Amino acid sequence: xxxxxxxxxxxxxxxxxxxxxxxxxxxxxxxxxxxxxxxxxxxxxxxxxxxxxxxxxxxxxxxxxxxxxxxxxxxxxxxxxxxxxxxxxxxxxxxxxxxxxxxxxxxxxxxxxxxxxxxxxxxxxxxxxxxxxxxxxxxxxxxxxxxxxxxxxxxxxxxxxxxxxxxxxxxxxxxxxxxxxxxxxxxxxxxxxxxxxxxxxxxxxxxxxxxxxxxxxxxxxxxxxxxxxxxxxxxxxxxxxxxxxxxxxxxxxxxxxxxxxxxxxxxxxxxxxxxxxxxxxxxxxxxxxxxxxxx
Amino acid sequence: xxxxxxxxxxxxxxxxxxxxxxxxxxxxxxxxxxxxxxxxxxxxxxxxxxxxxxxxxxxxxxxxxxxxxxxxxxxxxxxxxxxxxxxxxxxxxxxxxxxxxxxxxxxxxxxxxxxxxxxxxxxxxxxxxxxxxxxxxxxxxxxxxxxxxxxxxxxxxxxxxxxxxxxxxxxxxxxxxxxxxxxxxxxxxxxxxxxxxxxxxxxxxxxxxxxxxxxxxxxxxxxxxxxxxxxxxxxxxxxxxxxxxxxxxxxxxxxxxxxxxxxxxxxxxxxxxxxxxxxxx
Numbered sequence: 001x002x003x004x005x006x007x008x009x010x011x012x013x014x015x016x017x018x019x020x021x022x023x024x025x026x027x028x029x030x031x032x033x034x035x036x037x038x039x040x041x042x043x044x045x046x047x048x049x050x051x052x053x054x055x056x057x058x059x060x061x062x063x064x065x066x067x068x069x070x071x072x073x074x075x076x077x078x079x080x081x082x083x084x085x086x087x088x089x090x091x092x093x094x095x096x097x098x099x100x101x102x103x104x105x106x107x108x109x110x111x112x113x114x115x116x117x118x119x120x121x122x123x124x125x126x127x128x129x130x131x132x133x134x135x136x137x138x139x140x141x142x143x144x145x146x147x148x149x150x151x152x153x154x155x156x157x158x159x160x161x162x163x164x165x166x167x168x169x170x171x172x173x174x175x176x177x178x179x180x181x182x183x184x185x186x187x188x189x190x191x192x193x194x195x196x197x198x199x200x201x202x203x204x205x206x207x208x209x210x211x212x213x214x215x216x217x218x219x220x221x222x223x224x225x226x227x228x229x230x231x232x233x234x235x236x237x238x239x240x241x242x243x244x245x246x247x248x249x250x251x252x253x254x255x256x257x258x259x260x261x262x263x264x265x266x267x268x269x270x271x272x273x274x275x276x277x278x279x280x281x282x283x284x285x286x287x288x289x290x291x292x293x294x295x
Numbered sequence: 296x297x298x299x300x301x302x303x304x305x306x307x308x309x310x311x312x313x314x315x316x317x318x319x320x321x322x323x324x325x326x327x328x329x330x331x332x333x334x335x336x337x338x339x340x341x342x343x344x345x346x347x348x349x350x351x352x353x354x355x356x357x358x359x360x361x362x363x364x365x366x367x368x369x370x371x372x373x374x375x376x377x378x379x380x381x382x383x384x385x386x387x388x389x390x391x392x393x394x395x396x397x398x399x400x401x402x403x404x405x406x407x408x409x410x411x412x413x414x415x416x417x418x419x420x421x422x423x424x425x426x427x428x429x430x431x432x433x434x435x436x437x438x439x440x441x442x443x444x445x446x447x448x449x450x451x452x453x454x455x456x457x458x459x460x461x462x463x464x465x466x467x468x469x470x471x472x473x474x475x476x477x478x479x480x481x482x483x484x485x486x487x488x489x490x491x492x493x494x495x496x497x498x499x500x501x502x503x504x505x506x507x508x509x510x511x512x513x514x515x516x517x518x519x520x521x522x523x524x525x526x527x528x529x530x531x532x533x534x535x536x537x538x539x540x541x542x543x544x545x546x547x548x549x550x551x552x553x554x555x556x557x558x559x560x561x562x563x564x565x566x567x568x569x570x571x572x573x574x575x576x
Contacts, residue, residue, distance in 0.1 A: 009479055010400035016389035017410070017454060024425075024447045025413045031424035042426070091314060097307050105311060107562060108318050114558030115322075116508045118526035119547040122533050123325045126540055134324055137341035168321065229417035232510040236530050250511075253419040258515060263423050274420035281415045285408045 032274075035267035042261040049264075056268035065244075066252060066269060072159065073248040077227040080163045080170070084223055085216065087167065088174025093208075095175065096182045106179070109172040117169070121236035124165035128152050128237075152238050155245040162237050162246055166230070174219045181215040182208070214291065221284045228277055249273045329353070329544035336540050352545035364532065364542060368549075370520040371528035377438045378513075378524060379506035382445035386453040386502055389446075391495070394457035395483050399469075407458070414451035418511050421447060429516060436518045444512045449502045456501065460494030461487060500557050507554055525550045 036056055040049045060066060095106055112120070127135045130150035139145045151161045185208065193203045231250040234240055240247035240255070247255075253273060257266030328336060329352060331345035358365040397407050425444060426435075434440040464487050472486050488495065510526040517523045523531070529550055532543050 006400055010396045010403065013392040013396035013479075014403075014406075017393035017450065020385070020389050020446055020450055021410065021413065024443060025416075025421060028421040028424040028428075029416075031427075032420055035423055042423075094307070094310050094314065099304075099307050099311060101311075105315060107559065108315060110558050110562055111318065111322060111555060114504075114555045115551050116526060116554060118508075118510050118529055119325075119551045122529060122543055122547050123321055125533065126328060126544065127321060127324060129540075132337050132339070132341065132540070134341060134343075137343075140340075168317075225415050229419070232526075235510070235514070236533060250417060250419055253422075254511075254515075257423055263427075267423050270417075270419040270423065273417055277415070277417050277420075278412075281412045284415070285412055288411075289404075289408065 029274075032267045032270055035264055036271050038264040040264040040267075042257060042263045042266075052264070056265050057272075059265065060268050060272055066249070066272075068244070069247050069249050069252040072246065073228060073230070073250075075159060076163060076166075076230055076246075076248060077224055079160070080166045081220065081223045081227050083163070083167045084171040084174050085220055088171045088219070089178055089212070089216070091171070091175045092178035092182060092212075093204075095179055109175055112169045113172050113176075115169060117232045118236055120165060120169045121233045124161075124168075125152065125237045128161055153242050155243050158238055158242055158245045162233060165237065166227075166233055170223065170226075173223070174216070177215050177219045178212050181212040185211045218284070218287060218291075221280060221287065225277060225280045225284060228280065229273075249276075325544050326548055328540055329548050331541060333539070333541060349541065352539070352542045353549070355542065356545055356549060364546075367520055367523070367528050367531070368525075368546060371523050371525045374438050374441075374517075374520075374522055375507060375524040375526075378441040378445060379503045381438075381442045382449050382506050383453075383499060383502040385442070385446055386449035387495070387499060390450055390453035390457055390498075391488070392483070394454045395461055395487065397454070397458045398461035407455075410451045411455050414448060414455075418447075422512070422515055425512075426515065435516055436522045438522050440516050441509075441513060441522065441524065444516065445506045445509060448505055448509065452505060453498050453502050456498040457491070457494060460491045460498070463494075464490045497561060500561055504554050504557055 037051055037053060038049045039052050091109070095102060095109075115123075127133050128151040130136070130148060130153060133148075133151075135151065136145070136148040140148070149157075152158050189207045190203060193207050198206060229250050230248050231254065234246050234248060234251055238246040240251045249269070250273065253266055253270045256262055256269055260266075327343075327345065330348045330350055331342070332347040332349040335342045335345035335347060355363070355365050356368045359369050360366060397403060421444075429435045429437075429440045434443075468490070469482050469486055472482055477485070508526070509524070510530070513524040513527045514530070517527060529543070529546050532538075532546055
């Protein structure tokens with residue numbers, strides 16, 4: 001093959017992509033770095049913007065509010081993703097059994113995934129409503145509570161109630177990914193293990209688990225990357241409240257930049273968030289490349 | 296096959312039943328709220344089924360009257376459609392040749408993974424400079440701004456999905472055409488694209504879904520009915536002082552219908568798309 005000609009063709013086909021990505025991602029990313037070194041404000045015609053070096057970052061790393069938001073984000077990420085993985089695998093194992101109507105049940109799991117994030121948030125906010133919500137009515141009827149509570153209005157429960165809403169919507173992703181992996185496991189492996197006298201528990205860890213580990217790890221990291229930037233569901237369900245109990249890092253940057261209008265400082269917080277995400281993304285891509293090489 | 300014992304069978308069906316109830320209950324409740332009369336919605340103890348159904352919210356949402364919820368909703372529907380369709384069109388126009396290049400020419404894999412990585416970055420990394428640029432060009436509060444910014448999400452996603460599809464098109468077919476003197480764009484247009492037609496369709500629908508679901512950018516860059524999208528309009532309904540739970544529910548049901556229909560249609564290819572991170576937090 002004419003290698004130089006092929007090279008030229010390959011790059012020519014990439015021109016539209018590279019041009020668009022340069023404008024909508026590279027340029028903004030570089031400028032977020034530039035902004036983070038200034039005291040710029042978001043307001044239109046402003047006084048001179050001053051270069052203040054790394055001063056913003058001094059605040060970022062000593063700001064107890066940001067530290068708390070970071071911890072909260074980790075709480076949301078680990079608990080929601082942990083629950084999604086656990087429930088996702090259990091449901092996948094269930095759907096891998098034979099029962100009447102299996103195809104229909106599997107199709108049903110697509111519903112929560114397809115539901116727009118904002119609609120999911122509104123739906124659960126109405127369900128948790130402190131005065132007329134069905135969650136209160138249900139728990140009262142089951143005798144689990146004696147009086148209606150404000151589930152999203154109490155600092156002790158708000159975060160976990162948001163997590164519940166998020167898990168309900170997102171665990172089917174784990175289920176679908178794991179189910180696809182389960183269906184590639186040869187039946188003979190189970191039969192061989194059964195002949196060796198392995199019980200269900202041993203069969204799961206010796207046969208099933210090694211086969212789903214790869215896809216499960218991909219799902220885990222994907223969900224973590226996604227959960228770490230959580231914003232939409234908080235915005236609708238709690239606005240970061242009560243008393244900042246659900247204020248995550250994305251919410252923090254949003255407030256710093258668009259409520260307090262401190263663009264320079266907001267950019268420095270944003271970069272720290274981006275860096276944390278970047279680490280997870282790098283792990284994900286390394287895994288993808290490794291899988292691509294073995295496939 | 297050996298006969299199954301009765302007890303495990305029974306437990307399986309019990310677990311399936313719980314799964315179905317937990318999956319459907321919130322959705323069914325959303326629908327019930329959307330058709331319950333206001334007294335039914337605020338009754339204590341709660342009316343699980345309304346005494347009086349009230350379908351008027353759906354009519355209100357779909358009728359344009361000045362300064363009404365209907366006006367806001369219909370315009371938001373238009374803006375969501377416009378932004379999703381134009382961003383998808385741009386993503387396909389730039390993504391198809393790019394995916395073809397990544398699929399057919401050796402090398403540049405690091406570039407492909409960089410593109411994928413940008414797609415996964417949190418939007419907060421881009422929001423401030425984009426805000427200043429849109430303000431400078433007078434594009435704040437316009438569907439055009441949303442179209443541009445949605446390319447950050449759709450273009451990497453479409454490129455990644457299509458590359459996998461083009462990889463599955465056998466090289467031999469193209470080789471034969473190449474010997475017959477068909478040039479590169481001809482190959483792409485007349486050979487590869489028609490074969491990968493289904494994959495392109497899937498990528499298109501996924502892209503529309505992603506744009507339809509987007510909230511963060513739309514919240515930041517829009518301010519009135521000229522450009523607010525459905526998610527932003529619905530969040531506004533819910534934040535209003537005079538909250539009509541039925542109206543909010545009806546808006547939710549209507550906004551959920553298109554993606555739910557698309558997702559059912561896409562079921563088989565869903566995993567491939569979702570595994571690329573097709574769901575936004």
